[in-house]
Amino acid sequence: MEQNILDCIIVGSGPSGFTAAIYAARADLKPELYTGLEPGGQLTTTTEVDNFPGYPAGITGPEMMMDLQKQAERFDTKVHYEMITKAEFSKEVGGVHKLYAGNKELFAKTVIISTGATAKYLGLDDEKKYNGGGVSACATCDGFFYRGKDVIVVGAGDTAAEEATYLAKLVNKVTMLVRKGEFRASKAMIHRVENTPNIEVKFHHELIGIEGENNLVERAVVINNQTQEKSTVDVHGIFIAIGHKPNTDIFVGQIDLDENGYIATEKGSTRTNLPGVFAAGDVQDHIYRQAITAAGSGCMAAMDAEKYLAELH
Numbered sequence: 001m002e003q004n005i006l007d008c009i010i011v012g013s014g015p016s017g018f019t020a021a022i023y024a025a026r027a028d029l030k031p032e033l034y035t036g037l038e039p040g041g042q043l044t045t046t047t048e049v050d051n052f053p054g055y056p057a058g059i060t061g062p063e064m065m066m067d068l069q070k071q072a073e074r075f076d077t078k079v080h081y082e083m084i085t086k087a088e089f090s091k092e093v094g095g096v097h098k099l100y101a102g103n104k105e106l107f108a109k110t111v112i113i114s115t116g117a118t119a120k121y122l123g124l125d126d127e128k129k130y131n132g133g134g135v136s137a138c139a140t141c142d143g144f145f146y147r148g149k150d151v152i153v154v155g156a157g158d159t160a161a162e163e164a165t166y167l168a169k170l171v172n173k174v175t176m177l178v179r180k181g182e183f184r185a186s187k188a189m190i191h192r193v194e195n196t197p198n199i200e201v202k203f204h205h206e207l208i209g210i211e212g213e214n215n216l217v218e219r220a221v222v223i224n225n226q227t228q229e230k231s232t233v234d235v236h237g238i239f240i241a242i243g244h245k246p247n248t249d250i251f252v253g254q255i256d257l258d259e260n261g262y263i264a265t266e267k268g269s270t271r272t273n274l275p276g277v278f279a280a281g282d283v284q285d286h287i288y289r290q291a292i293t294a295a296g297s298g299c300m301a302a303m304d305a306e307k308y309l310a311e312l313h
Contacts, residue, residue: 012114014041016281018068019298025075040065093275110305115247117282126210134217139163146237155241161189270301
């Protein structure tokens with residue numbers, strides 16, 4: 001059977017995947033992009049994007065993804081609404097990488113992984129109900145909408161401490177709900193929380209429900225897990241800051257991951273430990289996690305792939 005070996009396959013369709021596609025297509029690599037189950041990635045669950053340069057009036061996440069996709073397709077990127085379910089990477093320079101979309105086998109000289117990450121949620125039905133109406137997993141994305149209001153941050157680690165101190169500059173009051181009797185955050189972050197006057201920390205407290213009107217958050221239902229006493233807190237925003245999970249399950253054992261499951265890339269590059277395999281966006285970045293940084297690394301990945309292919313000849 002004749003193998004159709006592509007120059008470049010892009011796995012994932014957020015800002016990093018589509019930006020990689022735009023650059024790869026313009027470099028004549030004829031990329032094919034597989035969107036995965038959530039075309040457009042995390043941005044499609046974001047209502048307003050106000051911090052992406054070039055959109056002075058702001059734009060919704062889904063609209064911005066459509067714009068990026070149209071731009072990629074304008075340069076002849078082929079977009080497949082399918083999910084890559086398995087990968088068999090070559091370890092040889094110039095080797096051919098094999099990917100599976102269901103039963104379909106795909107072959108490529110370079111693969112750009114931009115499968116992103118998924119914010120972890122508590123698993124309450126109310127979180128889904130109020131998502132976009134006051135429930136968020138990203139303070140830098142959505143904090144602006146709660147200026148002068150009261151919010152809750154759920155979590156005990158560095159992410160939660162960082163989100164709380166960031167929000168404290170914008171909002172009236174931040175209430176932190178910490179399940180245990182102490183933080184998991186680093187000393188420096190704990191000091192920042194303790195030295196911020198408008199943050200109140202409730203240890204041994206958990207979020208168990210959300211109440212509101214018209215899918216907009218008005219109150220949080222919390223429980224003291226030592227006394228089992230329930231209470232409500234009047235808030236407009238609830239930020240879940242219990243971490244992210246990179247979407248790397250299908251690459252485990254195939255490629256070097258860090259201790260949290262993010263793909264390890266060379267400093268200042270998108271190169272992984274495998275020749276011809278590159279990673280861009282939130283799947284390899286647990287620090288910035290912004291649409292603009294993901295897009296930037298997508299550009300880097302396409303340029304790294306182009307350079308790799310050029311050096312093979």
